[in-house]
Amino acid sequence: MNQENPETTGPNQLPIANPPDNDSRRDFMMKVSLGLGGLAATAVAVPVVGALVAPLLADKSEVWRSVGAPDQFPVGTTKLVRFENADPLKWAGETAHTAAWVRRETDDDFVVFSVNCTHLGCPVRWEADAELFMCPCHGGVYYRDGTVAAGPPPKPLPRYDVRVAGGQVQVGTAPIPITKFSDG
Amino acid sequence: MKMILRKAGAWLEDRTGVVSAIKPIMNHLVPPGAKWAYVFGSATLFCFMLQIVTGIGLALLYQPSSEAAYQSLRFITDQATFGRVLRGIHFFGASGMVLFVGVHMIRVYIMAAYKYPREMNWITGVLLLFLTIIMGFTGQLLRWDSNGVWSSVVAAQNLGRIPLIGTTMARLLLGGDTIGAQTLSRFFAYHVFLVPALMFAFIGFHLFLVIRNGISEPPKAGQPVDPKTYRKWYEAMLKREGVPFWPDAAWRDAMFGALVVIAIVGLAITIGPPALTQPPDPSIINTTPAPDWYMLPIFALFALVPPKTEPYLIFFGPILAVGALFALPFLSGTGERSPIRRPWAVFGVVCVVVAVGALLLVGEIAPWSPRFDTKPLATVVSYHDPLLERGAILFYKKGCQYCHMVHGEGGIKGPNLSVIGRTWTANQLTVQIVNGGGNMPAYGGSLNNGELHDLVAFLSAQK
Known part of the structure; x- marks a missing residue:
């Protein structure tokens, strides 16, 4: 077992006190090795952290998505539409879809509500006869104009940009609305 | 033949020293009274090993892509050989792990095993508790159906409540502005690589501390922990009446662990994994997202607290909980360990268990949710x-x-x-x-x- 007994390693390595210049040399080399190690770690960490935060750096500008001709939305009704998010990656598949509630108030006044409840983001349903949006998760309820009617939601349903162009109702893509601490 | 084997064994031991390294650990002395109450930590470990093994099995069949995951889940459940059982074991294994982490923690708290000199055992245990919960949540999302999609949105909304950096954290969690191609691969990387690696490290550390500080003896009333004398007393007690860990104490761990694994496999075969809901298309909105049972008490709490207090609960709740759990061994690190002398501690445990149980029950009923399926x-x-x-x-x-x-x-x-x-x-x-x-x-x-x-x-x- 005792292959590495330090006292029997050889006649040349007598235990002598290190001369001071040797001491500072070792100290220097130790610091260089720590520095180089830190540099190597940083060099590896940058691309890994980059992969982690990459989605935050991607700037996805608003894209207009056609969701149907205006006459598909009778005045006073609220209809579910589906559209594709801005610039999805190919392998997003069906997860690139977003739904929204389009309400036609008057002939040329459209409102598009997010389906995401402002409480915890669950998808709200439009109950046409009751004229209420209802959330299945914690019982949040909104009126037809998106204001809170009952339950825990801290603020009204968020809205998407909407326009009528080229004979189509178009919805502007947007990030999933995230309720902030300061929203109450 | 026997000779050859013995020689090979001797050679291997000479070159590696594995047996001489493990033997003292297996045979180290433990207090004699450590009986069935002490099996829950090892049961948690058995569940963890079960999750590793079945997780590898599932990873052989699963496609960690937002587009294909649902198809592969259908394949695992309906077509792959024993795929349904595999999913079932992984689900019930996760449930078992959460359950036994909880029971183990309660046992340690009731017997005050977190006191001197085992403060760091407790702290690493708390970290492992949170890592287990993260595994449970990310694992539920990997069941990438409409419930998985909406659970990730709910998680993003929770993170969004953090002041200042909330929205950034939410986007980071989803891997972008919306659910999409980058969402699932992230949860997969967290669930399969990052968090398990941390768990391996902390489980190793936790077990090292168990060996180093010794298994705590069952508490006796009127025998308070005094840091000045405890270690000496513990050593003397072990010398006097200690028994070797293997087999005197460990057979119970082994037997209970085996029974737990058999029960989990039995549940997986008879009940099976949670059914897949609709495809992971965020534009399918006729869905009622609900988390698996171990997250349900929190989900229920969010429905029940006054809405005005909710942002504070979402943000300060976890911070206070973590802070209190970390502070515990420093606030009461010495003194009486016996539950008979710590009635308030026992009362507190009962309160927490009743509260969590009640939230779980009420979460199952979800009285706050509109009943869309009611008959006219x-x-x-x-x-x-x-x-x-x-x-x-x-x-x-x-x-x-x-x-x-x-x-x-x-x-x-x-x-x-x-x-x-x-x-x-x-x-x-x-x-x-x-x-x-x-x-x-x-x-x-x-x-x-x-x-x-x-x-x-x-x-x-x-x-």
């Missing part, structure tokens, strides 16, 4: 009076029935209205329906006079 009252009860029938139809159509019950049909969010006509006048009913209030929407804007009249007549007749 007019189809269940036959009303001879056309006025009442019109009222009953309106009661369903206008959504009243989603939240109010009449004759056994309807939701339980609002009061049961089966006998509302006994105590409420038509006038009171009209005012309440038109103006709402008390967490009920105002229907003034969506009912015409005739409808209002029919509805009030219907409710007045409920006696």
Whole structure:
């Protein structure tokens, strides 16, 4: 077992006190090795952290998505539409879809509500006869104009940009609305 | 043959020293009274190993891509050989791990095993508790159906409540502005690489500390922990009456662990994994997202606290919980360990268990959720009076029935209205329906006079 007994390693390595210049040399080399190690770690960490935060750096500008001709939305009704998010990656598949509630108030006044409840983001349903949006998760309820009617939601349903162009109702893509601490 | 094997064994031991390294650990002395109460930590470890093994099995079949994961889950469940059982074991293994982490923690707290010199055992245990919960949540998301999609949105909303950096954290979690291609691969990387690596490290550390500080002896009333004398006393006690860990104490761990694994496999075969819901298309909105049982108490809490306090709960709740758990061994690191001398500690545990259990139960019932699947009252009860029938139809159509019950049909969010006509006048009913209030929407804007009249007549007749 005792292959590495330090006292029997050889006649040349007598235990002598290190001369001071040797001491500072070792100290220097130790610091260089720590520095180089830190540099190597940083060099590896940058691309890994980059992969982690990459989605935050991607700037996805608003894209207009056609969701149907205006006459598909009778005045006073609220209809579910589906559209594709801005610039999805190919392998997003069906997860690139977003739904929204389009309400036609008057002939040329459209409102598009997010389906995401402002409480915890669950998808709200439009109950046409009751004229209420209802959330299945914690019982949040909104009126037809998106204001809170009952339950825990801290603020009204968020809205998407909407326009009528080229004979189509178009919805502007947007990030999933995230309720902030300061929203109450 | 025997000779060759023995020689090979001796050679291997000479070159590696594995047996001489492990033997002292297996045979180290433990207090003699450590009986069945001590099996829950090792049961948690057995569940963890079960999760590693079945996780590898699932990873052989699963596609960690937002687009293909659902198809591969269908394949695992319906076609792959024993795939359904594999998913089942992984699900019940996760449930078992959460359960035994909880029981182990309660046992340690009740017996005050976290006191000197085992403070760091406790702290690494708390870290492992949170890592286990993270594994449970990310694992639930990897079941990438519509429930998985909406659970990740709910998680993002929770992170979004962190002041200043909330929205950034939410986007980071989702891997972008919306659910998409980068969402699932992230949860996969967290669930399969990052968090398990941390767990391996901390489980190793936790076990090292168990060996180093010794298994705590069952507490005796009137025998407080004194840091000045404890270690010496513990060493002497072990020398006097200690028994070797293997096999005197460990056979219980091995037997209980084996029974737990057999029970989990049994549940996986008989009950099977949670059924897949609809595909992971965020534009499919007719879905009722609900987390697996171990997250349900938190989900229920969010429905029950006053909405005004909620941002504070979401943000400060976890911080306070983590802070309290970390502070515990420093606030009461010495003194009495026996639960008989610590009645408030026992009372606190009972309170926490009752509260979590109650939240779990109420979360299963979810009384705050509208019952969208309630049957129209007019189809269940036959009303001879056309006025009442019109009222009953309106009661369903206008959504009243989603939240109010009449004759056994309807939701339980609002009061049961089966006998509302006994105590409420038509006038009171009209005012309440038109103006709402008390967490009920105002229907003034969506009912015409005739409808209002029919509805009030219907409710007045409920006696």
